[in-house]
Amino acid sequence: MQNKVFNTESAPHIPNKNSVAKVMLTVWLALVPAMLAHVLFFGTGIIIQLTLSIIFALFFEITSLKLLGKPIKLFLKDYSAFVTGLLFALCISPVAPWWISFIGMFFAIVVAKHLFGGLGQNIFNPAMLGFAVVLISFPQAMSIWLPPHSISPYAMSFVENLHAIFLGQFPTAIEFDTLTQATPLDLIKTGISQDKMMSEITTGVVFGDFGGLGWEWVANMYFIGGVFLIYKKIITWRVPTAVILTTIAFSLPFYLFDADNFIGPLQHLFSGGLMLGAFFIATDPTSGCSSHKGQLIFGAGVAIMTLLIREFGNFPDGVAFGVLIMNMSAPLIDRLTIPKAFGQENK
């Protein structure tokens, strides 16, 4: 038999059907219910924000890859910039001005991701870093929120949303007060600083059954999407469970001790970005912990930081900061939680 030289690549010789693109697209899919709930309660603004932030994300991704001399097509196909854009859009107000996305995506994609080495090398969660930058730098633009449709005197159309985002013009029917009525967590923060009691504050119209009105439904959808991700084995149960259980364990004693001045566990869970954070942000593997024990500590840390900021800090919500602080601690946690290898218990 005449000799033919065969390919001598190493094992495994049967490759899997897994890919980064598949992971990212599954995350996208898991966020669809929450996006729909968002549209239902807060209008079509989110769709515009989403389109904007993805366009900017891709713009910065392509520019960065080009400047760094990396293959553009290869890295665009991983869809990670799409996910960053989507997560960012879900954090900001549906009527925030367009340049918020621009600046947020610049910091997310260029600074947090590519300056640290690109895909898989970032220390900080890109979407959260971008969000934190705009939150600190542009408090006024970031505080414009509309109340949910059901209690709003006026529902903005798609065109009116476009006007608001690109030109800063709101329909005359919407009063300035309505615009700054802001999020339930904002109201709690100002309410408590005015010595109001929690029971008083939560009777307000923007509150629902256990969280903010509308917000609680979006949070429910995040929960469902997150469970889908666990089922699809994209994330594990550890981080979300640690976040949720720690939130309950940490807020319950305060709430039982002084229900008038502290936010209850359910209010914590179903307001603001906690559910999004628990399932979609803190579970980001690149900037999180790698060991199983480390992931539990990471999740618990995110919850504690968030609660501390919500109760005692200057910002109404603290998920982004909690995640960023824990991102910094992740390498240390990983170093301290190297698991024992097979057979090391018996040694």
Next chain:
Amino acid sequence: MVNSVNSQQLYKLQGGIKLPHHKNDSLQNGLSRLPIADKVYMSLRINRGNIAKPLVKVGDKVLKGQIIAKPDTIKGSYIHASTSGEVTAIKQRATASPEADISTVVEITSDGKEQWVLLSQTPINQAYIDSISTEDIIDCIHNGGLVGLGGAGFPTHLKYSSQNTIHTLIVNGAECEPYITCDEQLMLDYPDDLINGILLMMKASGASQAIFALEDQVGNIKSNIDKRVKDRNIQNISVVKVPTIYPAGGEKQLIKVLTGLEVPSGGLPLNLGIIVQNVGTIKALSDFIAQGRPLVERIVTIAGDCIGTAQNFITAIGTPMSHLLQHADFDKDKTHRLIIGGPMMGYSMPDCSIGIDKTTNCILALSEKITQHYGDTLPCIRCGECVNVCPAYLLPQQLHWYIKGENLEKAREHHLYDCIECGACAWVCPSQIKLVDYYRYAKSELKYLDYKREKSDKAQIRHEQRETRLERLKTERAAKRKRTRRRTSNPDKIKQDLNATMERIQKAKAEKIAQQKTKKQETDNNAE
């Protein structure tokens, strides 16, 4: 030390993956004996650089079963000619080992007669097993050239020694890699030989029980063996089905599933009082004792999508792969990779002229359609899927991270050496990273660094010893000089000494003169 294990309960294996089986093709075509090739290429490489010494020279006539090479040390094993004929070359040649390593190979041109050496045959029955001594069985294991046929090729006799206290023999019939069916075929066709072999192995090890492990996807092998065990009224062999999870057939993983015990990191199953033996090795022992035939042939599975008729062949050791492939409708043009072993841990071979080894359980010919990557290789996103499947409880993504950054000591800290290179991590990686390549690289690199460090440490010690020696000589010399100098450096004392000496001399002189005077006076007096 654990003294016994319960064979009824199964334990969960952490990690592992479910793979497609691809086993039916080769099983349905059954087992047949492959005609002897014109030439066989017998590798003298035993395992890990252990090479046997040839006892034949070019031109020698050999018989089938004749010893053609013996090991240098007790840690090696004998190699027997797998056909009768003439030794036509002893040369360096690629062998069926990882990277197709070059090693000494004895080429035997077959005379086609398959003439055996004189064989001593002993029918195995209960009376024989009762009468044969442990040492005799261990000698048989050694003389039969037995090595672990499951993959690693560890010389079998090394596991058996009267110093070890063994309570359980685990018979490994769990072939967890896809495509490979040689063990399943053996269990189907030779249940009686297997049971004899198990009884002999138990006697050799002193084990009080044997657990025969099978994958739960195999057909009626369990009932078949159960029936025979019951018919022969054997109490201490139990057949257990284990879940079909890759790599549950790995030695350490199988022990974990069956007993819940973990082989200590860096240790052996012996440390738990357990011996694991592949079914092929057990059958080889029974063949050697019953028929006198040493290990000169084995069952090899031929499979893959470039093989027309996948099947199992009883093949002489050293048979070139091309000969096997010819008998299985091999489509060479379609073949992209030719693999020895399974698709998860097998080695790809550059060409098909290489002779099979004692450990060659399977030859796979796969087309590019099967072997090609699903997507491009991307950087690791640390998704952690590898952590979930790692059967050694490691953090593969961290290992990869540190090795990529050439931080090898950190990789060692993350228990690199506990990696069994099963490839489960690479198989689930969404970034399509060849993770095991990194681990192999780091292991060999660390080994080299350790060797270098040891050498430089030794040089350092030598240097330090020399320094202290020189220092000691220096101080000794200095002390001596000092003593001399002290004696010569004090003028008063010298003067005193000198005076004292002079005095002593003068005194002596005076005395002598006085003596002479008296003597003279006496003689004078006498003379008068």
